Amino acid sequence: MRTLKVHLKVITLFFSVLILFQGCVTVYKSTNVTLEEAVRADTKVRITTNDNQTMKYLNITKINQEYFGIKKVHGGLTKIPIQKEAVEIVRIKNKPMSTIVGALIYLGGFIVVVVTGVVLSGGFAIM
Structure with a gap:
């Protein structure tokens, strides 16, 4: 349970920073x-x-x-x-490109978090 809280804090911090950068992107x-x-x-x-x-x-x-x-x-x-x-x-x-780049940054960060979570949990367990 304690490791879950530590992981959730790291993920929360990561998404906070990601949202900050996503809002600052201007193309x-x-x-x-x-x-x-x-x-x-x-x-x-x-x-x-x-x-x-x-x-x-x-x-x-x-x-x-x-x-x-x-x-x-x-x-x-x-x-x-x-x-x-x-x-x-x-x-x-460039309004459309700024929106696209911002969304891609957020999506890329989400993928990094998911892949990191899968790796840290030992991979997918197939029953």
């Missing part, structure tokens, strides 16, 4: 888009600047011909100005 489209297209997409955006800095935003807005990236800071949303001249690559979130 971006491989094609470069303009800032104007990023505004219309209204989704997560990853911008790479000329000096190879990567910035991630919840979305991009345009106010008076200026672009702003929206970030969550200390529980609130903050508008950060984007310098058009410094932007080299703009990628938007």
